[in-house]
Amino acid sequence: MSHQAHTVAVRATGVDMFFGTPENRVVALKQADFEARRGELIMLVGPSGCGKTTLLSVIAGTLTPQAGTVEVFGQRLDGLGQEALTTFRRQNLGFVFQSFNLIPTLTVVENVMVPLLIQGRPFDEAHARALAILDKVGLKGREEGRPNALSGGQQQRVAIARALVHEPPLLICDEPTSALDKDTGAQIMQMVRDLSRSPERCVVVVTHDHRIFRFADRIAEMEDGRISRVVDDPKLLDTTHL
Amino acid sequence: MYRLALNMLFGDRAKLAMLLCGLAFSALLMAQQSSVFFGIMSWTYTPMVNIRAQVWVSDPMVEQVNDAKPLRDTDLGRVRSVDGVAWAAPLHTSFVQARMQDGNFKLITLVGIDADTFAGAPAVLTQGRIEDLRLPDTVIVDEWGAALMGRMGVGPDGKPKNTPLKVGDTFEINDIQARIVGICKVKRAFTGGPFVYTTYDRAKGYTLGARRTLSFMLVEPQKGVTPAELCDRIERATGLKAWTSDTVIWSWGERSLARNTFWWFWTNTGIPFSFGTAVLLGLFVGIAISGQTFYSFVLENLKYFAAIKAMGAGMGVIARMLFVQAFTAGLIGFGLGAGMAQAIGRVMIEKGMPPFVMFPQILWATFALVLGISFVSAVIGIIKVSRVDAASVFRG
Ligand SMILES: Nc1ncnc2c1ncn2[C@@H]1O[C@H](COP(=O)(O)OP(=O)(O)OP(=O)(O)O)[C@@H](O)[C@H]1O
Ligand SMILES: [Mg+2]
Secondary structure (H helix, E strand, O other), X not given: OHHHHHHEEEEEEEXXXXXXXXXXXXXXXXXXXXXXXXXXXEEEEOOOOOOHHHHHHHHHOOOOOOEEEEEEOOEEOXXXXXXXXXXXXXXXXXXXXXXXXXXXXXXHHHHHHHHHHHOOOOHHHHHHHHHHHHHHOOOOOOOOOOHHHOOHHHHHHHHHHHHHOOOOOEEEEEOOOOOOOHHHHHXXXXXXXXXXXXXXXXXXXXXXXXXXXXHOOEEEEEEOOEEEEEEOOHHHOOOOOO | OHHHHHHHHHHOHHHHXXXXXXXXXXXXXXXXXXXXXXXXHHHHXXXXXXXXXXEEEEOOOOOOOOOOOOEOOXXXXXXXXXXXXXXXXXXXXXXXXXXXXXXXXXXXXXXXXOOOOOOOOOOEEEEEOHHHHHOOOEEEEEHHHHXXXXXXXXXXXXXXXXXXXXXXXXXXXXXXXXXXXXXXXXXXXXXXXXXXXXXXXXXXXHOXXXXXXXXXXXXXXXXXXXXXXXXXXXXXXXXXXXXXXXXXXXXXXOOEHHHHHHHHHHHHOOXXXXXXXXXXXXXXXXXXXXXXXXXXXHHHHHHHHHHHHHOOOOHHHHHHHHHHHHHHHHHHHHHHHHHHHHHHHHHHHHHOXXXXXXOHHHHHHXXXXXXXXXXXXXHHHHHHHHHOXXXXXXXX
């Protein structure tokens, strides 16, 4: 029991999430249970509209579910106010988005500095750490350029640098490769795996892309607003509908 | 984070340029129009500035300096006998036609001053001596008037050329000769000018013995008597109206003739309204252009603000970022606009037209209004960003 408490990074139980008005209700999550462990990379897969992004948002503390409990690193998110959730995200989360979401009017290094500056780190420290991680993602020499001058793969590498620069215990990626070609997608996933690998860190990746399933430690399959099964080996999945 | 906020603002050159244009334009319009307004209003009490007497006495019905209701010459004696008066001198002002050598008529402002004290004489003569006014048929003309009354001819280059009047030239007022013995520098006025100075007694002659010629009395208090105090005494003793002569708009007292003149023009003319409209227009243009541009800047960056929110920035930080952006634009826009207003003002002051008085207070007020525009823009942006859901970052 105490062993489990140490390994569990994220635990969501009986989560309900509806959108819309009571008359016109969209059920996004219905009694969803989900668990992710420290040190693993877990993928969330399933057909479009099954609730992957919604579940990810609930775990990230950007959406508050109508029912159920959400626990991340021992902290209960349900019942927290906006301000506490904001603080939680600032301290625990790194994000990688499908559409990169890099600020086009800032330089590459400035984009990477954002999470540290939000944490209130001094500018110089943030700058140094951003440069160091940009080196790790292979973007040395591109620091002062604008994100738009980079290829999609390079932009996503900037996003990975930004997501990890403050060493968050939880890394959340929504469709990180779907805007990229096959080879670039694989490189990006390899990079996520290599850089985020840490016994304490949990990585949750939502994806449609079965070509990257091999980077997962475990795969959770979703269907109609709930996790239908969790497998250790991608070959066990029926990927025809994905 | 605020440094990045600035870089975000400066990173979008086109938006920034538009934002600055809007802010600068409205700052320019507000500062420039207010300065011209105060310039014109200061012209209304120009005689106060040019004539420099401590106390003015007028008919009780007089409301402002350009509206002379002549007094009896005997009133001078009554005022002189009031306790505390060091001396009192007569002053005549009237509008008369002057006939130039070439036969053209010009409307002039005739100023008759006391030949003994020269009270009310112009402070600066560029040519001639004030004492020469004691010679027969003599006048002193102001510089600008001398040019206005000058003779049009053809220069050596074939272009029209104006030869201003100079010492020695003559013209006629009501068929009586006027010989110029001096050229003076005086401040331009809203009504009146060219200013033609002569002695009080000769002014009577020039106006063909008008029944009353005493427009104002200029009074000097004795040592130890304040102008305001003396005004009270004169009013009590004579039933006439007495005024102080402070012309400093920020500190003038209730008895100031300049102040009463200013407010008379304020309430009885459309000047404040038309300039007020222009200043308001500047404000609205500023709010419209800058507010709109800043809003579209925020809209364009909404996605990124949402991402920053998702990454854990509270609304406080984001609000401060937007304020930094809006106020920085406001500061630069104000600088540009005020700079342009000052440059235009310099040209205007050089030409003397239109009048231009840019009080520091005008700049401060413009500064405050521009910051107000920035504030409104920022608040609109903050409301917009506060409504965007952090969860929206995962969409599209
Ligand atoms: N903000 C919202 N308002 C209304 N309905 C929503 C909202 N967000 C999600 N939904 C609905 O909830 C359901 C689950 O959406 P979600 O985005 O979680 O699916 P998904 O599995 O991520 O799909 P995809 O693979 O297409 O990204 C869908 O029916 C969607 O239309
Ligand atoms: Mg999705």
